[in-house]
Amino acid sequence: MTNQTNLSRRSLLATTVGITTAVALPALAQQPAANQRSPRGPVPTFENSQFYTAGKFDEEKARDAIIDLCRFHRYPVFSGMREKLWVSDYGIGRFTEVGLAAIGFANKIDGPSSYMLQELFLLPNQMLPEHWHERPADPKNGPQKDEGWLIRWGRSYVIGEGEANLPKEVVVPKCHHDGKVTVEHCVVADPGVFVPLSSVGSRHWQFAGTQGVILTEVANAHDNASVRHTDKTANDTFLSGLN
Secondary structure (H helix, E strand, O other): OOOOOOOOOOOOOOOOOOOOOOEEOOOHHHOOOHHHOOOOOOOOOOOHHHHEEOOEEOHHHHHHHHHHHHHHHOOOOOOOHHHHOEEEOOOOOOOOOEOEEEEEEEEEOOHHHOEEEEEEEEOOOOEEEEEEEOOOOOHHHOOOOOEEEEEEEEEEEEEEOOOOOOOOOOOOOOOOHHHOOOOOEEEEEOOOEEEEOOOOOOOEEEEEEEEEEEEEEEEOOOOHHHEEEOOHHHHHHHHHOOO
16 A cells, blocks of 8 residues: 655755765774674564554554664664654555655755755665756756765664675565665765765665665755656655645
8 A cells, every 4th residue: 555654844964875985984994894784683674564553554662663773773863763753665665675764953945055964774675766856947946956964873784886796685575666776886884984976867765784884975965846757656755745
């Protein structure tokens, strides 16, 4: 069953990834790789059914799951964080397979002085749907989005333009565009690795490792109305939430 998510609550964002060259930042690269960390307790597990009540996506349960993921990774859960989380299943109805949680900390749209900062959260083996950013129709909404991602906790498979090299563990869910994507060049990124978008306007998506992933996204600006998704349900749901 397809479930529509209330996207009108998003005040800043709801997106991610692309690709070119992965850059390890010296200070952060000293952190142990995701599979070498000693988080608190076992990796949290989730059943898709737990996120739906009477056939409707339950945002509160999704927020609870993200907090569980954060505690597992010892992410600093701050006061009011749960309430600030934006969560979505993009109307697909399979949150454990395709979805996203995010917190927007800044999105200043002011010409050359524009900047954006947000935190993204993906559950274990969850896909952020393939998408791209068009040039805003109104120049006042900022420049076309350029972005990059710093992996903080867990592992992310960052996929974008380039030679196809998807690892066998990265499997596009059948519920996403009938299991299809248009770009398949993958950078495997662990904590301390920064992955920039390959080119402005290019399609990109992400896939979380077995421990999920928490990453920081930086960009010049973000305009929700300029986001487009390859999957029609995801695209229609996202854009309908802007009204």
